[in-house]
Amino acid sequence: MDVIVRPTPVLNGEIGALSSKNYTTRYLLVAALSDGTSTIYHPAHSEDSDAIRRCIRDLGAELTEDEEKIVIKGFGRRPKDIKELNVGNAGAVLRFLMAVASLCPEVTFVNTYPDSLGKRPHDDLIDALGQLGVEVEHNEGRLPITIRGGNPKGGRITVSGAVSSQYLSALLFLTPLLEEDSEIIVLNDLKSKVVVGQTLEVLEQAGITIHAADDYMSFKVPGGQSYEAKSYTVQGDYPGSAAVLAAAAVTKSDVKIHRLAENSRQGERAIIDVLRMMEVPLTHENGTVHVQGNGRLKAVEFDGDAATDAVLAMVAAAVFAEGTSRFYNVENLRYKECDRITDYLAELSRAGAKVEERRDEIIVHGMPEGVTGGVTINAHYDHRVIMALTVVGLRASAPLLIKDAHHVAKSYPQYFDHLQALGADVEWVK
Numbered sequence: 375m376d377v378i379v380r381p382t383p384v385l386n387g388e389i390g391a392l393s394s395k396n397y398t399t400r401y402l403l404v405a406a407l408s409d410g411t412s413t414i415y416h417p418a419h420s421e422d423s424d425a426i427r428r429c430i431r432d433l434g435a436e437l438t439e440d441e442e443k444i445v446i447k448g449f450g451r452r453p454k455d456i457k458e459l460n461v462g463n464a465g466a467v468l469r470f471l472m473a474v475a476s477l478c479p480e481v482t483f484v485n486t487y488p489d490s491l492g493k494r495p496h497d498d499l500i501d502a503l504g505q506l507g508v509e510v511e512h513n514e515g516r517l518p519i520t521i522r523g524g525n526p527k528g529g530r531i532t533v534s535g536a537v538s539s540q541y542l543s544a545l546l547f548l549t550p551l552l553e554e555d556s557e558i559i560v561l562n563d564l565k566s567k568v569v570v571g572q573t574l575e576v577l578e579q580a581g582i583t584i585h586a587a588d589d590y591m592s593f594k595v596p597g598g599q600s601y602e603a604k605s606y607t608v609q610g611d612y613p614g615s616a617a618v619l620a621a622a623a624v625t626k627s628d629v630k631i632h633r634l635a636e637n638s639r640q641g642e643r644a645i646i647d648v649l650r651m652m653e654v655p656l657t658h659e660n661g662t663v664h665v666q667g668n669g670r671l672k673a674v675e676f677d678g679d680a681a682t683d684a685v686l687a688m689v690a691a692a693v694f695a696e697g698t699s700r701f702y703n704v705e706n707l708r709y710k711e712c713d714r715i716t717d718y719l720a721e722l723s724r725a726g727a728k729v730e731e732r733r734d735e736i737i738v739h740g741m742p743e744g745v746t747g748g749v750t751i752n753a754h755y756d757h758r759v760i761m762a763l764t765v766v767g768l769r770a771s772a773p774l775l776i777k778d779a780h781h782v783a784k785s786y787p788q789y790f791d792h793l794q795a796l797g798a799d800v801e802w803v804k
């Protein structure tokens with residue numbers, strides 16, 4: 375399915391934020407790793423959250439769901455002996471479950487997105503699991519991957535954080551369940567460090583003790599722990615909402631998004647600060663962000679690693695700013711659903727934006743007069759590319775046709791419904 379995005383000068387209205395992808399993944403996982411029955415209120419509904427629902431059910435968790443909540447009876451440290459898991463295109467789900475699979479005799483993760491998740495590297499996690507005595511068969515660090523676990527005991531593990539924080543998070547979920555104490559040492563920097571804060575927050579809520587160094591480069595994990603069964607409430611999602619906020623920032627708007635907690639640990643909360651730096655009129659009070667855009671924005675310089683999943687939306691806003699913006703420290707955007715530097719900038723250029731890439735930077739020469747548009751965009755299987763190009767299309771002279779825009783459902787199936795509700799001229803076409 376494709377989407378046509380037509381120029382839309384004005385956006386007005388209110389929406390509730392979608393539920394957080396990252397917290398939904400984590401709460402479903404810790405509920406599955408407990409022996410009791412947990413309840414998760416307002417879980418996300420998307421392809422990635424369906425993927426973890428499906429996989430933990432395959433591993434032996436019992437799930438019952440209604441409109442408001444999901445009740446999960448976990449499998450604790452004894453997942454079912456199953457042969458195959460399909461995580462769809464969900465990177466975090468794959469990495470977290472690769473660690474959990476080391477409690478199973480033999481599980482194969484199949485490759486259903488050869489051109490997206492199938493291209494992403496997992497070597498650093500494979501190496502770390504190897505140190506625990508887990509045997510991993512793989513295709514040059516990529517899917518399909520077979521894990522032959524059995525009985526890892528714990529101990530000293532080193533893991534590189536240079537490509538993704540998800541490898542470290544995976545080990546933090548696994549090691550408390552092992553018989554012996556573990557020490558995890560992070561080598562070569564740690565990208566997306568703020569997301570590890572979300573992992574630690576959820577582990578603490580699940581009754582797990584971890585001793586983390588302040589810089590998150592080393593951890594002491596007591597072994598023999600059990601996940602407690604609990605009730606959790608999923609907060610609103612900043613990465614997805616960042617795209618809607620960017621849309622409001624580049625138009626004349628009066629837009630409110632509710633359910634975005636001011637004190638959230640999501641790094642992508644920085645979209646608010648970045649839009650403020652761009653001099654977009656907005657307020658953030660009582661969980662509601664209110665943007666009253668006038669279409670005028672100023673260029674910014676920003677360390678994108680602090681808000682990994684909102685950088686594409688920030689860049690889309692910068693396309694219309696006065697001056698040159700620079701988003702630095704973003705190399706790990708290259709290892710996502712597509713290469714979010716080269717592939718994304720190719721699509722932005724096609725739409726008429728003036729952008730330049732470095733190995734770890736995105737540079738945007740702002741065009742307050744707007745871009746030409748009138749072209750077809752390749753989504754590269756990437757929900758965040760789709761959302762960001764939609765923002766650009768709202769302020770193009772001629773419509774953008776985004777091919778395969780249904781991949782937006784990886785994290786935000788209702789994205790185009792939300793934009794339509796705010797008055798955006800977007801339309802699904804076959």
Ligand SMILES: O=C(O)C1=C[C@@H](OP(=O)(O)O)[C@@H](O)[C@H](O)C1
Pocket residue numbers: 396399466537538539540543565566569682683706
């Ligand atoms: O732990 C997580 O849930 C995530 C970590 C981040 O990935 P990296 O650590 O690979 O940057 C983020 O981009 C991804 O959407 C979700």
Ligand SMILES: C=C(OP(=O)(O)O)C(=O)O
Pocket residue numbers: 395463464465466467683710711758785
């Ligand atoms: C990169 C993302 O997700 P994942 O790594 O879980 O596939 C994302 O949601 O933008």
